[in-house]
Amino acid sequence: MKNTIKWVHILLTGFKKLDPANLLIFCTGIKNQLTIDADVLVANSPITMAVYQQQMQDVSDILVILNTTAAKTLTTDQHTKVSTLQNSTESIAHYVETAANNKFPGVEDKITTIINRIGYDIRIAGTHGTRIFEVVETGEKYVTLRTPAADNAAAYIFQVSANPADANSWSKYIVWPKTQITIKDLTSGVNYGFRYAIAASVKGTTSVSMNSLEPIWSDTITSVVL
Numbered sequence: 001m002k003n004t005i006k007w008v009h010i011l012l013t014g015f016k017k018l019d020p021a022n023l024l025i026f027c028t029g030i031k032n033q034l035t036i037d038a039d040v041l042v043a044n045s046p047i048t049m050a051v052y053q054q055q056m057q058d059v060s061d062i063l064v065i066l067n068t069t070a071a072k073t074l075t076t077d078q079h080t081k082v083s084t085l086q087n088s089t090e091s092i093a094h095y096v097e098t099a100a101n102n103k104f105p106g107v108e109d110k111i112t113t114i115i116n117r118i119g120y121d122i123r124i125a126g127t128h129g130t131r132i133f134e135v136v137e138t139g140e141k142y143v144t145l146r147t148p149a150a151d152n153a154a155a156y157i158f159q160v161s162a163n164p165a166d167a168n169s170w171s172k173y174i175v176w177p178k179t180q181i182t183i184k185d186l187t188s189g190v191n192y193g194f195r196y197a198i199a200a201s202v203k204g205t206t207s208v209s210m211n212s213l214e215p216i217w218s219d220t221i222t223s224v225v226l
Contacts, residue, residue: 006106006108006219006220007101007164007217007219007220008097008100008101008108008111008112008115008122009097009122009123009217010093010094010096010097010115010120010121010122010123011120011121011122011123011124012090012093012123014121015027015086015089015120016086016090020059020062020063020066020074020082021063023059023082023085023086023089024056024059024060024063024085026089026119027052027055027056027059027085027089028056029119030089030092030118030119030120031049031052031053031056033117033118033119034049034092034096034118035049037114037117037118039099039100039103039114040095040096040099040100040114040118041099044095044099045092045095046091046092046094046095047088047091047092051088052088052092055081055084055085055088056085058081058084058085059081059082059085062074062078062081062082065078093120094167096114096115096118096120097115097120097167098165098166098167099114100114100115101165102165105165123216132147132148133145133146133147133148133194133195133196133218133219133221134146134147134221135194135221135223136180137182138223138224138225138226139226140188140226141184141185141186141187141188141225141226142182142183142184142185142186142225143182143183143186143192143194143223143225144180144181144182144183145158145180145181145182145183145194145196146179146180146181147179147180147196147218148179149179150198150200154199154200155175155176155177155199156175156176156177156178156179156181156196156197156198156199157173157174157175157176157196157197157198157199157215158173158174158176158181158183158194158195158196159171159172159173159174159194159195159196159217160174160183160186160192160193160194161192161193161194162187162190162191162192162193163193164192164193164195164220164222170195175199186225187225188225188226189224189225190224190225191222191223191224192222192223192224192225193220193221193222194220194221194222194223195217195218195219195220195221196217196218197215197216197217197218198215198216199215
């Protein structure tokens, strides 16, 4: 039996492009709403609000220094502190995304409302996210998946999870040159989640960098393995 679960993703690149002053404003809004939000419990945040507040204070202190001196660029230490705040904001984003999707599985409008209320933007999936991604065969401890061909694809990236609601449970990237793949050595009786992304060709090459930005994943489909 196959099902499709719509997973709403948070846009992670937006706040990473903010300068320190606007990043501080953004993070303050996240903290203020998360502290009082009824759907996403602040007590379960991977970054405590005390730690987050201190990280924001560090960036605030940097802004004071920049505004009172002739310095135009960040020192190594200052850059590290700004990056720490960005990383914490990303960790909180993953938590918010998971909490919202788990609370209202597949209900996009409610999930989006929660995520936007806390202060994050929704990531818009690539066009392949709306195409048919399917399980074409299930057998003893294996599943065969198929996705439509993409004109610009150098390869396809697949991931598997025995608990797709857990953002940290997905497997390592499975990079495959074809639209159909058979994944073996699965556990019988488990309802696995599967998703895929496209690795676009660059300047005619078929190389794929694992250090590139997070792929734009398809919707998750699930299937019980025989």
